[in-house]
Amino acid sequence: MESDKKNLSFSKQKIALILIFFWIVYILFDYVTTALIRFSYGKPFFSSIKLFGTTMYIIQLITIFIVYFIIAPKFLKKINWKSILIALVFSFSTFIIIRYLIEQIITDYLFGLVNYPTKTAISYYIYDNLHYGSFIVFSSLFLWMTLHSIHTLKQNNIIEKEKKEAEINFLKSQINPHFLFNTLNNIYSLVSVNSPHSLKAIENLSAIMRFTTYETNKDKIEIEREIDYINQYLDLEQIRYGEKFYVEKEFLIENSKKLIHPYIISPLIENAIKHGVVKDINHPIKINLKTNSEYLEISVSNKINQHQKDETSGIGLTNLKKRLNYYFGNNYNFEIKNDYETFHIYLKIPLNDEN
Numbered sequence: 001m002e003s004d005k006k007n008l009s010f011s012k013q014k015i016a017l018i019l020i021f022f023w024i025v026y027i028l029f030d031y032v033t034t035a036l037i038r039f040s041y042g043k044p045f046f047s048s049i050k051l052f053g054t055t056m057y058i059i060q061l062i063t064i065f066i067v068y069f070i071i072a073p074k075f076l077k078k079i080n081w082k083s084i085l086i087a088l089v090f091s092f093s094t095f096i097i098i099r100y101l102i103e104q105i106i107t108d109y110l111f112g113l114v115n116y117p118t119k120t121a122i123s124y125y126i127y128d129n130l131h132y133g134s135f136i137v138f139s140s141l142f143l144w145m146t147l148h149s150i151h152t153l154k155q156n157n158i159i160e161k162e163k164k165e166a167e168i169n170f171l172k173s174q175i176n177p178h179f180l181f182n183t184l185n186n187i188y189s190l191v192s193v194n195s196p197h198s199l200k201a202i203e204n205l206s207a208i209m210r211f212t213t214y215e216t217n218k219d220k221i222e223i224e225r226e227i228d229y230i231n232q233y234l235d236l237e238q239i240r241y242g243e244k245f246y247v248e249k250e251f252l253i254e255n256s257k258k259l260i261h262p263y264i265i266s267p268l269i270e271n272a273i274k275h276g277v278v279k280d281i282n283h284p285i286k287i288n289l290k291t292n293s294e295y296l297e298i299s300v301s302n303k304i305n306q307h308q309k310d311e312t313s314g315i316g317l318t319n320l321k322k323r324l325n326y327y328f329g330n331n332y333n334f335e336i337k338n339d340y341e342t343f344h345i346y347l348k349i350p351l352n353d354e355n
Helices: 002-006 012-040 051-075 081-111 122-192 198-217 223-241 266-275 315-328
Strands: 247-252 285-291 295-303 333-338 342-350
Touching: 012 051, 012 122, 051 081, 051 122, 081 122, 122 198, 122 223, 198 223, 223 247, 223 266, 266 285, 266 295, 266 315, 266 342, 315 333, 315 342
Parallel strands: 247 285
Antiparallel strands: 285 295, 295 342, 333 342
């Protein structure tokens, strides 16, 4: 992120080089165009640049720098018709004043030559220089707006990236407490009755907490790591419920080393266990997970526990939905069906290096 910020804007040195390069390209274009016109009239293609041709190029370069570094930043912070008009007035005024100073005062002092007769009317002088200064003024303002737009776009992208990273870190921080509340309740129930499964439950919880502490902080993990986490979680719940824990699971994994974002599929299973009925042999919780080279698909269905009232219900799925939007945009399928008796969730996400 720090490197992004360092590359966010052009340095003044880079901008100066861009402006000089633009000026050189303009000089070459102007010279070649003029040479072609001369050549069409039978005159030599190449000719020396005269005094006021040289001064004009100098005037244009000075104007470009003043417009870019002073006028445009001051008046075009908010681009609208009023600000553009003011910027144009000051830019043309700058060109006219600089040209007058160089070609009517400095050249007169150094060489005894002026470009305009001393009796030239002010109105004509201004009108004539509006013509000569139009290209360099408009192109300078356009160049500033273009580079400013690129800078603004980069800045907005970095701000948006920082915002999303902050949000995803916040959502991950919500995962661990949410899960911890569930599992500690399970262990408490085992310890309270001196169950021999207490140590096994603590062992499972330790393995699970290693996952939630280390793996969920990674951008991506191997699928097998999340599956191990799911199995540890189900083992913990099996200890809690004993024989009356009816879960049917089927994992068909083509490549267990394939990378996925952590804690993507687990919330679906946790939600089913927490808010579903696990003791009904006729309506077991069903988990079907399969992958191929392109997609991961998981469906989880459970009978709804009509007697459970939980204020935290839906936190896991809400967080999951936000993370799916962040990771995949619109490139995923997330469906929830609820007929008030059965709760069914289907998720399909792409498996590739881009996500």
